[in-house]
Amino acid sequence: MDRMRAKFAILVAFSMATPAFADRLSFRNDVLPVLGKAGCSNGSCHAKSGGQNGFQLSVFAYDPAADYRNIVRGARGRRIFPAAPEESLLLLKATQSIDHEGGKRFDKDSEFYRMIHKWISQGAPWNSEKEISLMRIEVSPSSGQYKRKGETSLKVTAHYSDKSKRDVTHLSEYQSNDQALAEVDHHGHVTMGNQFGEGVVIVRYMDKVEVARVAIPTETLLPESAYAKLTVNNEIDRKVYDRHKQLGLLVSDLASDSEFIRRASLDTLGKLPEPERVRKFLASKHPKKREYLIDELLDDRDWADHWATSFGDLVRPNTLRVGVKGVYLMDRWLRRKLRDNAPYDQIVREILTATGSTHMHGPTVLMRDKRVPADAGAFTSRIFLGVRLECAQCHHHPSEKWGQEDYYQLAAFFGSMKRKGQGISTPISGEPEYWYWQAGGTVKHPVSGEVMKPKPPDGPFIDVPKDQDPRAALVDWMVDPENPFFARALVNRLWGKFFGVGIVEPVDDFRASNPPTNEPLLDWLAKDFKKHKYDLKRTMRVIMNSRIYQTSSVANKTNVGDERNYARSIRRRLGAEAMSDAVTRVTGMPDTLEGLAKGTRAMMTWNTKMRSVFLDTFGRPDSSAECPCERDPSPTIIQSLHLMNSDKLEARIVSGSGRAVNLAKSERKPEEIADEIYLSAYSRFPTADEKKIVLAAYDAKDASREKVTQDLIWALINTPEFVLNH
């Protein structure tokens, strides 16, 4: 008590001596922003979990009360010293007047120093006389058009509950989403790069996030006539060309029939087209043959298996965590749903409202995996809404509006799920678990302890009747035609599969600071998807019939530097399963897959823990990771070495029952053999030059028909034309 009085006395004396310090500062509105901007509450410094050297702050100041406690009362009060503010540990450390691992954060002669000094000298108040709340921030210019190498300075204004405003430009943090397009410095000064395009600068002040859009329009727009003769197959083409016109891009040539059938087959079925199918397609003169082929592919029985692999990446948990049987049942269930072409909303509803035994009903295994309500909520959001809320589990999302409330309100939909049974008992979780809904059970906010009412992100609070599973209410909200996320997330995911890059990329990261490259296109696709009752095949059909999908991967002058506007087809490596099955097609010999019947195709596998050098080499999702949903698509040298030198692959090429030996034994002429191999590997006939080279190899002195055929297969497998979907 005495100490308090002493502090107060000094404070009074001090402020009387220097009238300029009369306004009482607010910890929340004045001090925390300084600590944020100075980097003290950086996620890798004092705001990391456990703090740094015993001093902990919350990330993005999401917990001001704790921060206040730690500064004012922590370390036995040594951090601040109102009697002699300059002797406060907080200032000594930050100015590196004494040893500080984090280095000097600001100078003694700086606004930041004076601010903290003043606050300490006032006795480190929590509140100002009239404490106000930060309502929003405003960035200007919020959008602008610039020239290459152009510059602009952003201004950030904070708006408070009492309608007052404050310039917080010097206290905000800035980040450009594309450094090559625009760079932004510590002070909000933006410098454009040397290329054209659009980007955003993300601005954060405390827990508020805004974006400033920058556009550098091309200096060489093409005349309208350049677009006049382009084929328009459907609305997709119109929407994409509209963007091209704004950006000065021109779509590349139409892909050849061979390129088209190979790409279409890989994208819809995950397999190379059969040589017979290719021959027939190439020979056809029908003007609608591409349209017919698309119908044919979408009706192929492999369609369900390919997309089960694709969706399976998202919903098949780690077998070593939840048990092999449950994952197997989930996989079977998913394949059946797809085989029936079940509408997407129905598939998702069945997954998210699953109940019962994990040894009877596939989808329940997901409940077993995401057994904590918060995990189930975050999973639902990321996978089905395209919104990554995970950050908000512990702190406010760094570049979005999502806070902890959003995270735990969503979790609340899963709060009354109950279970019986073995639980998680790795490595096998051999016994079943039973999941059911029963009223009761709540989710609490981890900081405030408040019981959370179920509310989806950006949605309304939902009053769920006491006798109803809240998960059903969540799904009702998701599949409502007005829902802003659900359909967009899915069509974007599909677009990513067919074009190698999403309209929003990463495909599950929708946020204001990561805008779609073509908003009208995304809107239209989502609307069309909803209009057609969430029919997956319908959306695929529309995409594939567009002229844009059928574009060559060879760049022209206008689009060589562009990978986000679909003016050329983006080349991408075949996924692990498709690659494995492609090699099988060309060599005629399947890979042996552990524990599966001989001849099983890789697209039928469902357990990423199954050992396979080949599949590991070409990248499977890592189901040991928190979100196994991603596959790394980059080519690696390990892959090249494997295709070049693998003894196992060599054995498949030279096998006595393989394609090479069979072709060599047959009556076929060398050029017929070449045709067959080219059709199966590249979906095209060899060119005249290529034919000459191949025939020369067969005609060489001492050439063995068998060996040349094997060598030809090896050679084609080892080219980018084989490894890439182009």
Place this chain on the structure above:
Amino acid sequence: MSILKRNCAGMARRDFLQVGLASIGGLTMTDIVRLKAEKAKAAGKSAKDIRCILVWLDGGPTHYETFDPKPDAPDGIRGEYGTIKTSVPGVHFSEYLPKLAKSFNRYTVIRSIAHRQNNHGAGNHYMMTGRPTPVPVGCGAFVTFHPSIGSVVAWDRGIKDGMPSYVSLERMSRSGGPNFLGAQYAPFVISESPNSKSFRVRDVSIPESIVGARAENRRELRKSLDNLQRINDRVANDPAVTMDEFYQQGYQLVYSEKAQTAFDISKEPEKTREKYGKNNFGQRLLLARRMTEVGVPFVTVYNGGWDDHSDLFKNLKKRDLPELDQGMAALMTDLAERGTLDNTLVVCLGEFGRTPKINKNGGRDHWSFAMSVMMGGAGIPGGQIVGATDVKGYYANENVYAPEDFAASIYTKLGIDHAQVLHTPAGRPVQLIDKGRLIKELFV
């Protein structure tokens, strides 16, 4: 995209991971000056030439029956094995490590690493990455929340001359993956045993059946038939161009005599092969030595079967201990004799130690409060014991070190800043090792 990154201490390094919002505080002039100084310092050091062989004894090897015997402990704790003098007076190992005892002058044993992750999944993760799992995980779990030491080294050193930069022999350890660093830093796994007559390191040499003229034919044929049009402009990011580089590197590798000799363990004199032990483990150690010698920066040798919950005394002396003893002693001696011990860091450990009390099945259970770790080479003194456990072997109680300290020390030996902040693709800042202190006895 190449960007500057800072850690808490203001140091910086260039790399190619995405930067996150939390790190956008710009660089001040002081930072840049410091950065330059750091760079100069790093260039002068040869730490970037040091390679590492990590021997992983999966399951958690007992400290009692290896490097930390407790002959004075009561019945029921002491165990059935005797002790043996080492080359350093006063230091005793288990009687089943006679060769390691004799060559103790080549390495250090740390008896005081301890943590609190008492199951395999979590223990593996902690020791293999230097970070505890952020959530409790099951015993049998294979989990990854953070890049393994091997993946970080691969990422730091990059791929040179087509040589894999992180090799794992027999299999990847449970948490030995790259996590957010990406698939290209996953270990190159060689599961076949170099002890088998037909052994070849997979994928790095031309198959024997086609070696010579036929391989040349194939190479020519491939070249003349590789006609997919390349988009050579760098901004196009054409993966076909990337693949061209890989094929070029691949050919460099298969035609490099030095590399090919290293992969061919049959080139090793029979006498040396016998010294390591003609068993899977011994020959893997030898292969690891040969690979690190030609520039593979990180090789893990996985050796399972140390989870002796029952019949420990019967089992260990049969195979595990004799093979470990022979192999590791041979490796240390061989490296020293070849003059490469100074640039090779050898580390041997598992995820934890084992319980003092012998259970009713004659085994010991999981015990993370004390474990022994062997470390040698790369300037680590020989014949040194670091830390100690109490007289019954329950707890590390002298110079106790955490897994973070262990990992930080390895990174420092390999010239990697252990306090640096990496960013996940989502932009989240992650400190490579959180609160790592160097194990000072390794840096004298």
